[in-house]
Amino acid sequence: MREAFNKQLDDISEDLVQLTRRVGSAMNRATQALLDADLRLAEEVIAADAGIDEITSEIEEKCFDAIALQAPVASDLRIVIGALRIASSLERMGDLAEHVAKQARMRYPNPSIPQELRGTFAEMGGIAEAIVSQTGAVIATKDVTLATDIARHDGEMDRLHRELFRIVLSPSWKHGVESAVDVTLLSRFYERYADHAVSVTRRVVTIVTGEPYAGVSLEA
């Protein structure tokens, strides 16, 4: 019984790590589609979201079966419920990558972002990639010391998000209202993506340590 349950947990954990890779790849390619105004890549990301949703559903069913068949209590039950929520957050990260890709598609063949903000979005994309990759590592290794790095990345994303507002709202902004609206929404998608990664990390830390992790705050 115990062995079967542990095997189920390992299986779910592996699936969650795989899901972090999928939503990481989605955001990475969405960023590329955005920077290159690459319609085909944007379409690929949009089409791939159904696969992410499917993996999420499979994980949910596995969690469901683990509870129904093994009737876990106390910390075992918290692990499975935690996994369910981690899956939801990761699915939402996939949606946010899809939103970025849709934005790239909407403005095609024009770029969605002006030249002077390319660096900012390239950096946001890089942070998104780093944060989701470390989130996968936290799930795989249960090494909660990685949470510090993840919080730092999230802080960096927030800084870029604020910096972008400063640029868009400065008197020297020359790209008009449409572009301002586009980059504001895009920036929010990246910021939310990082927030969800932090949320996943907090859940892992809570499961491992049995206590809420005070060091990672989800939203300012």
Next chain:
Amino acid sequence: MREAFNKQLDDISEDLVQLTRRVGSAMNRATQALLDADLRLAEEVIAADAGIDEITSEIEEKCFDAIALQAPVASDLRIVIGALRIASSLERMGDLAEHVAKQARMRYPNPSIPQELRGTFAEMGGIAEAIVSQTGAVIATKDVTLATDIARHDGEMDRLHRELFRIVLSPSWKHGVESAVDVTLLSRFYERYADHAVSVTRRVVTIVTGEPYAGVSLEA
């Protein structure tokens, strides 16, 4: 055993209905704070979010206890897991109301929205109020025919969201970039609020009918 479980479910259901009232009141007052540039009301909404988070945590603990103590399987387990997720969505709706209030606070003593969009946001606030109130009714009564109304309200919210973009991006927009960015984010908060209400409704419908409800689509 069965009786105790049913009593727990009723209790959780009542708490969820109470939570819809709290997040409904939060969005309603946030809208008022926005329209009146009322700092005090905005601060109240922001302060009240901690209470919403607390109720959510209590519901989560009750769901957790119901699973741990009663070891439900099959549809009973799906009801409790569904309740957990409904609580998460409602908590997120509370956050979105808080975001609206923070926006009102940020621009105080100036209004966050130009005169010509007051009607749009008043309408969005009205739809938010209607949709969350009907979401509470779906949870309380399990009357899934209400889902049609909720989907209609969500469609109306999406229409207002698109209409707002049309106004902001038209050549006659005279309020500059900052105001465009503000109202874009605000409009997205209302749109997401309605999306979460639809998501809650879908979960109730799935629990009641045992099948995903195809009539309510979460996002276009």
